[in-house]
Amino acid sequence: MIAIVLVVALRYGRHVSMVVDSPDREVFLLKVLGAALLVAGLASALQVSAAVGAFLLGIAIPGSTAHNATRLLEPLRDLFAAVFFVVFGLNTDPRAIPPVLGWAIVLAGPTSLTKLATGWWAARRQGIGKLGRARAGAALIARGEFSIVIAGLAVSYAAVPAELSALATAYVLIMAILGPIAAKFVEPVAKALQVRRTAAQPSPIVGQ
Numbered sequence: 001m002i003a004i005v006l007v008v009a010l011r012y013g014r015h016v017s018m019v020v021d022s023p024d025r026e027v028f029l030l031k032v033l034g035a036a037l038l039v040a041g042l043a044s045a046l047q048v049s050a051a052v053g054a055f056l057l058g059i060a061i062p063g064s065t066a067h068n069a070t071r072l073l074e075p076l077r078d079l080f081a082a083v084f085f086v087v088f089g090l091n092t093d094p095r096a097i098p099p100v101l102g103w104a105i106v107l108a109g110p111t112s113l114t115k116l117a118t119g120w121w122a123a124r125r126q127g128i129g130k131l132g133r134a135r136a137g138a139a140l141i142a143r144g145e146f147s148i149v150i151a152g153l154a155v156s157y158a159a160v161p162a163e164l165s166a167l168a169t170a171y172v173l174i175m176a177i178l179g180p181i182a183a184k185f186v187e188p189v190a191k192a193l194q195v196r197r198t199a200a201q202p203s204p205i206v207g208q
Contacts (some may be wrong), residue, residue: 017065025072032069088165096166097173104170112178115140131190138186142179 020035022028036054043053061069119137128136 014062016060017063020061020069021065028068029072032073089169092165092169096163097170100163100167101170104167104174107167107171108174108178112141112175112182115143116182130194131187134186134190135183138179138182141182142176 020028020031022031036057039053039057040050041053043056044050058066116134116137119135119140120133123133123136
């Protein structure tokens with residue numbers, strides 16, 4: 001199914017846009033939602049995740065139609081994202097978090113370092129200074145909501161134990177706490193390290 005959708009997107013994307021597109025906003029919205037439900041239903045019938053099917057539909061709609069659909073669906077995207085997290089929280093027992101808190105802390109350590117490294121590397125590629133690189137890395141630490149999305153999908157399909165939802169919740173909460181702390185202290189720490197490195201360098205000898 002994935003291969004079919006990719007072929008359709010590459011070779012017949014213009015025809016998909018003609019079917020979905022409409023000058024009327026209400027009709028356009030209904031067409032996009034109807035197509036999403038249709039593809040998601042077909043994906044479920046083929047034992048594929050409905051979310052994957054809807055994602056592939058988004059890939060198949062190209063150009064200005066995709067841009068217009070993105071603007072039109074943004075409010076619904078934010079609404080349904082909030083509802084998803086509410087449902088995930090309702091299905092998570094707070095008493096299940098303390099037993100997995102240690103593992104969540106173990107995961108938070110290396111992932112925080114990799115996020116700092118990723119932000120540093122990406123900012124350096126753009127020619128940003130060291131302080132800006134540190135801020136970019138710190139800004140990534142708090143971003144962990146996608147872990148809940150993956151955990152929620154896995155638990156809903158009974159592919160993993162339900163304890164994974166508690167682990168993902170504890171992990172995201174820890175990262176949400178670490179993120180603002182890192183953003184507050186990363187710049188002073190980076191400045192202090194820069195001053196120490198400058199002071200450690202030997203001063204040039206006058207007259208040579």
